[in-house]
Amino acid sequence: MPKSVKICPKCRSAKVHLLTNVSGWLAPQKFICMECGHSGPFFIDVDLEDLKKE
Numbered sequence: 001m002p003k004s005v006k007i008c009p010k011c012r013s014a015k016v017h018l019l020t021n022v023s024g025w026l027a028p029q030k031f032i033c034m035e036c037g038h039s040g041p042f043f044i045d046v047d048l049e050d051l052k053k054e
């Protein structure tokens, strides 16, 4: 079980999905927020315990 989750840097939602890149394996991973639609490679990793406290 993973102990950390990715959250959106804009709205801090944990509803983040990994975008699969079809253009090639050299591209960095990208994520998209299901809450506000923000997408990019820079999503924050937070500990699950920290997320519960907030």
Ligand SMILES: [Zn+2]
Pocket (backbone or CB within 6 Å): 008, 009, 010, 011, 012, 013, 033, 034, 035, 036, 037, 038
């Ligand atoms: Zn968001």
